[in-house]
Amino acid sequence: MFARIDTSLLHSSWQYYICPLFYLFFIWNQVVNHAPLFQIWIVMVLYPFLDCILPFDNRNPSKEEIKQLDNQLKFKLPLYVFVGIDWFYVLYIQKWFYETHASLSYLEIVWTVWATALLMAGNINVAHELLHKNNFLDKFLGLTTLSKNMYLHFYIEHVHGHHRRVATKEDPTSSRRNETLYQFLPRTLIGSWISAWQFEEKKVGSKEFSLYNRMHMFTICYFIFPLVAKMFFGWIGLIFFLVTSIFSAIHLEIINYVEHYGLERKEISSGVYEKVDIKHSWNAPHRFTNYVLYKLQRHSDHHENAYKPYQTLCSYEESPVLPHGYPVCLILAMNPKDWFEVMNQKVDDYKSGIKRSEKEVKKINWKIYKVLAKQAVVLTTLWVLEILGFMKLI
Numbered sequence: 001m002f003a004r005i006d007t008s009l010l011h012s013s014w015q016y017y018i019c020p021l022f023y024l025f026f027i028w029n030q031v032v033n034h035a036p037l038f039q040i041w042i043v044m045v046l047y048p049f050l051d052c053i054l055p056f057d058n059r060n061p062s063k064e065e066i067k068q069l070d071n072q073l074k075f076k077l078p079l080y081v082f083v084g085i086d087w088f089y090v091l092y093i094q095k096w097f098y099e100t101h102a103s104l105s106y107l108e109i110v111w112t113v114w115a116t117a118l119l120m121a122g123n124i125n126v127a128h129e130l131l132h133k134n135n136f137l138d139k140f141l142g143l144t145t146l147s148k149n150m151y152l153h154f155y156i157e158h159v160h161g162h163h164r165r166v167a168t169k170e171d172p173t174s175s176r177r178n179e180t181l182y183q184f185l186p187r188t189l190i191g192s193w194i195s196a197w198q199f200e201e202k203k204v205g206s207k208e209f210s211l212y213n214r215m216h217m218f219t220i221c222y223f224i225f226p227l228v229a230k231m232f233f234g235w236i237g238l239i240f241f242l243v244t245s246i247f248s249a250i251h252l253e254i255i256n257y258v259e260h261y262g263l264e265r266k267e268i269s270s271g272v273y274e275k276v277d278i279k280h281s282w283n284a285p286h287r288f289t290n291y292v293l294y295k296l297q298r299h300s301d302h303h304e305n306a307y308k309p310y311q312t313l314c315s316y317e318e319s320p321v322l323p324h325g326y327p328v329c330l331i332l333a334m335n336p337k338d339w340f341e342v343m344n345q346k347v348d349d350y351k352s353g354i355k356r357s358e359k360e361v362k363k364i365n366w367k368i369y370k371v372l373a374k375q376a377v378v379l380t381t382l383w384v385l386e387i388l389g390f391m392k393l394i
Helices: 001-008 014-031 036-053 065-071 073-103 106-131 136-149 153-165 181-206 214-260 287-292 300-303 326-333 338-354 358-387
Strands: 265-270
Touching: 014 036, 014 073, 014 106, 036 106, 036 287, 036 326, 073 106, 073 136, 073 181, 106 136, 106 153, 106 214, 136 153, 136 214, 153 181, 153 214, 153 326, 181 265, 181 338, 214 326, 287 326, 326 338, 326 358, 338 358
Parallel strands: none
Antiparallel strands: none
């Protein structure tokens, strides 16, 4: 029965409106309900719970179905709707925070910044999907919406750097075995910036200012956008804009950390590596976040076929599989001890082809569920305290 439902969902686009609808709910929740911690709870507790209870998303489109699904407007519309709502959300929340920050407690300010940054990180994912297109409109929308995150150089480095150098020691956005998240973040944030500059200077053939060097234009934007925020919303608006932008970029890079951890391409000769294929990115078949993230978790196929639209991406048994969806792995990654204990075993098993016994698999799952339970207890407790009004005292 579920096979028929899965086939129906394959040709449907309604499930990809979940994320824009959540955005609308979050605007109401933050502005009317005054509960930003609730939307953090939804992303960090409810999303993983839904991934746990829903069947895996393993149904691949056939070659004939890929031809039918490719370039269908109904799959682009959720992305366009998302971009529009995201612009409205960011500008509205910026205005709301400017007008109400004086009446917020310190913890409410922290929750508001965190909640906004989480949603802005989702915007980078949609921009990523649009920028992997060959038409002007999608690329324009991708760059325009990415500009709010102050991370425009991501486009250059991701397309011309990461996709060529993924799973090699030359790639600043591929995490290495036993490299903690906190070692990875400064390496990728600085390395991506340098990589984008190097590519543009090589393309233009000069380090002098040039309109053809996109990094010069992007860097100018990095000064213009904060000044616009300052002009309309004062110093508090400028700080809110910068902090949420920075934290949204950090959330993106945590996902990058997860997507390629410990995977390596063979070096054939000095600086020459084997072709990128489905063995060099981690997949996750967890259904709910696959819909919310527009199939980003089918990352192996994305790297082998960078310009395939999200609705046609496939999941292959030969690809490495994460122990859970991205939201859970993001939580795990923040604790290096738990992350290494789970993921180093996954890396070793994949490289050696070992199949773990059911008992060993349950042991790994139990560790993940304990981490999730702690997260749920902490955030639920804080949420209840917020409802009772204790957060106003801090």
